[in-house]
Amino acid sequence: MCPSAGDDAIFGDILQSLGRDAEHVVAVLQTLDAMAGGPFADLDPQRRDAIAAQLRETRGEGLTSLTRIILQCYYRDDRVMRSLGMEPRPPFPKGFEVEQGDWSLLDPVRARPKLYRDAS
Amino acid sequence: MAAVHGMQIGRLPWGAEHHRAYRKLFCHRTGMVAICEDLPDEHNTVTLDPVLTDSNGIPAPKITYTLSENSRRMLNHAVARGSGILRAAGAYDVWSEAPIPEGGWHLMGTARMGTDPARSVVNEWGRSHDVKNLFIVDGSIFVTSAGVNPTRTIQAMALYVADSIKQKLATLFD
Numbered sequence: 001m002c003p004s005a006g007d008d009a010i011f012g013d014i015l016q017s018l019g020r021d022a023e024h025v026v027a028v029l030q031t032l033d034a035m036a037g038g039p040f041a042d043l044d045p046q047r048r049d050a051i052a053a054q055l056r057e058t059r060g061e062g063l064t065s066l067t068r069i070i071l072q073c074y075y076r077d078d079r080v081m082r083s084l085g086m087e088p089r090p091p092f093p094k095g096f097e098v099e100q101g102d103w104s105l106l107d108p109v110r111a112r113p114k115l116y117r118d119a120s
Numbered sequence: 121m122a123a124v125h126g127m128q129i130g131r132l133p134w135g136a137e138h139h140r141a142y143r144k145l146f147c148h149r150t151g152m153v154a155i156c157e158d159l160p161d162e163h164n165t166v167t168l169d170p171v172l173t174d175s176n177g178i179p180a181p182k183i184t185y186t187l188s189e190n191s192r193r194m195l196n197h198a199v200a201r202g203s204g205i206l207r208a209a210g211a212y213d214v215w216s217e218a219p220i221p222e223g224g225w226h227l228m229g230t231a232r233m234g235t236d237p238a239r240s241v242v243n244e245w246g247r248s249h250d251v252k253n254l255f256i257v258d259g260s261i262f263v264t265s266a267g268v269n270p271t272r273t274i275q276a277m278a279l280y281v282a283d284s285i286k287q288k289l290a291t292l293f294d
Contacts, residue, residue, distance in 0.1 A: 002139060052134050064128070071123045083139070084146050 024062035154198030157267030245284035
C-alpha cells in the first residue's frame with residue numbers, strides 16, 4: 001500500500017525539511033485558508049481540489065517551495081520508492097543494471113559517411 | 121526533479137491522482153533539448169536603470185531583451201525536428217516548451233570584440249578600446265551567442281587573451 005503525502009512519517013519529514021522555506025510555506029498556507037474562507041482542511045474534498053487548483057494558478061515563490069518540499073519528502077520515502085519498483089537505496093555505490101536495447105538500430109548511422117569537418 | 125518539473129508545468133496533477141500519473145511516466149519518459157544561436161540584435165541591451173539602485177545608490181542593470189523572429193523560427197524548427205525524432209522512436213505523448221521559462225539562459229555579448237571602437241567594446245584580444253589597462257575576459261566579449269553552452273569557449277578565450285597580454289607585454293597599453 002503506497003502512502004499519501006499526508007502519512008505521519010512523510011508529513012513529519014516535510015515539517016523537518018522546511019528550513020529556510022518555512023516562512024514562504026506558512027504564507028502560502030495562510031493564502032490557502034483565506035481562499036477557502038476558513039480552515040482549508042475543513043473543506044470537503046471537492047472544494048479542496050477546486051481551491052488548490054486556484055492556488056496553483058497563482059504560482060509564486062512560496063508555492064514552488066511548498067511543492068518542491070512535499071515532493072522531495074514523498075519520493076524519498078521507502079514505501080513510495082518500492083511502489084515505483086525502485087529499491088529504497090541511493091544509486092551509489094551499487095549502481096543499477098540498464099537493460100540493453102537493440103544496438104543494431106545504430107548500424108545505418110555508423111555506415112553513414114561523416115557529416116562533420118575534422119578539427120584543424 | 122522529474123516530479124517537481126512535472127508539477128510546475130502542469131503535466132502532473134495534485135491530489136489523489138498524482139502518484140498514479142507519476143508512476144505511469146516513471147522510467148518511460150525521456151527528454152531532448154535544442155539550443156539555437158540567438159544572434160545579436162541592436163535592441164537587446166544592458167543599460168543603467170534610471171530608477172532602481174542598490175543600497176549604495178549605484179544604478180541597477182536594466183536588461184532589455186526580446187526574442188527575435190529568427191530565434192523563434194529556429195526554436196520552432198528544432199522542436200518540430202525533435203518531436204519527429206521522438207515519435208519515430210515510438211513516443212506517443214510528446215510535449216514541448218520553447219523557450220523554456222525556467223532554465224539556463226547564457227547571457228553573452230554587451231562588451232563584444234571588434235576592431236572598430238564604434239561597433240565594439242574591446243579589441244580583438246580583449247583590451248578595452250577606451251581604457252587601455254582594462255581587459256574583459258568573460259562571455260560578454262562574444263560577438264554572438266555561439267549556439268552551444270559557452271564555458272569551454274570562455275576558457276579558450278581566457279587562455280587566448282592571457283597569452284596575448286603576455287606576448288604584448290612591452291607595448292600593452294600603447
